[in-house]
Amino acid sequence: MNVLSDNFAMFREGFIGTVELTALSALLALVLGTLVAGFRVSPVPALRVFGTAWVTLLRNTPLVLLFLAVTLGLPALGLKGWDSFWLAVLALGCYTSAFICEAVRSGINAVPVGQAEAARSIGMTFRQTLTQIVLPQASRTAIPPVGSLLIALAKNTAIASGFNVVELGSVQKTLNAAAGYDIYVIFLWIALCYIIITFTISGLFRLLENRLAVAR
């Protein structure tokens, strides 16, 4: 009796669930993280304060607590109609965005200040300077840590299984409960699924790094 072939549909569903959760949370985290990084270096004090508060709050909250706050707190506050999958995306995306923000900000700080001065001196606004000149150059420095953060995100998605989301973690729970299977074999197959996802992320980022290294 092979646990994988017996339950292939379940594994496939879990795998796809984890991939979707990772991809959508990553997208949200990248967009939010970059935006908040922009806030943190902005000339507007209110935006800087918001950025600092965002990072401090989300980076220092345990992910499980954040999941509780989002899945229980937000609906209680009137956010109705979101299923548990999208709430999980929200929790994971916001949490990871705090770390992405700091990685992007370290990239921004690595760009020589003269680049921004030159952009400002030809009349570019702060937003143009950031999006046209600073962020494209910051990405070279930020990409390796961002890659690591997305791998961490992929593994963090397992927490969502505790909140009614179908992904690899929930496969393990269901099969453990079903009994008759060797728990270690279940773990092995699930670990392999995670390895496929995380190796794919590393590969993508290595590719990205190489492409950006050439363009200069």
Add this chain to the structure above:
Amino acid sequence: MSDHLQPPGIPPHQAGGSRPGTDALVVLDKVNKHFGALHVLQDIDLTIARGEVVVVIGPSGSGKSTLCRTINRLETTDSGSITIDGRPLPQEGKELARLRADVGMVFQSFNLFAHKTVLENVTLGQVKVRKKGREEAESTARTLLDRVGVGAQADKYPAQLSGGQQQRVAIARALAMEPKLMLFDEPTSALDPEMINEVLEVMQQLARDGMTMVVVTHEMGFARSAANRVVFMADGRIVEEAQPEQFFSDPRSDRAKDFLSKILHH
């Protein structure tokens, strides 16, 4: 380079020194700035007329680069006022950005956009700030790059160019905005000696074409041949202002005499 002061083509309004107020483009009035305890600019009064070439010289740490950078507000000031073309420098924001588009700046370290090609460096401001079409911007850029002698390098990245070539691209990038005024902050100080002249020649040509220029430099030859006026700074103050001929042959202040004796005779 010949030493005469009035190359043909320059309007004669600077003859006999600047006449403040006639057609002032930049006016600094009692400008002060501190870096912590250091008083880098002390009550700076300076008026720059349209079409005038002002060379700022002085020992390092005298505040001349800071002075240059305050004119487009890359450095803020603590007190005093700066007006460009009759309008006071606005606070950081869209209006300041608009004003900066009219004031070209050339840096000591070139600061070409490292991730853009030479051509993109010169078109970017035209497209994003002046809202010109790409084709028009590119044709302007190619004309300017040819004018400064780096037309053949248009598709290369800045890092593939020599320092002198990079600085000439930087000048073209500033000119592409059709500025009223050009600021040069030690444009040749980071260059190998053999590349200094190719940059100075471009600047000489610009001066002959009637561009208003503020040039912070250690190139006394350029000051002699291209400047309408030399401003000598020391310890955050303007110590002396004179026509180059007079300044170099007969400086009035002891501080200037001391400075010139150190750099001219050895």
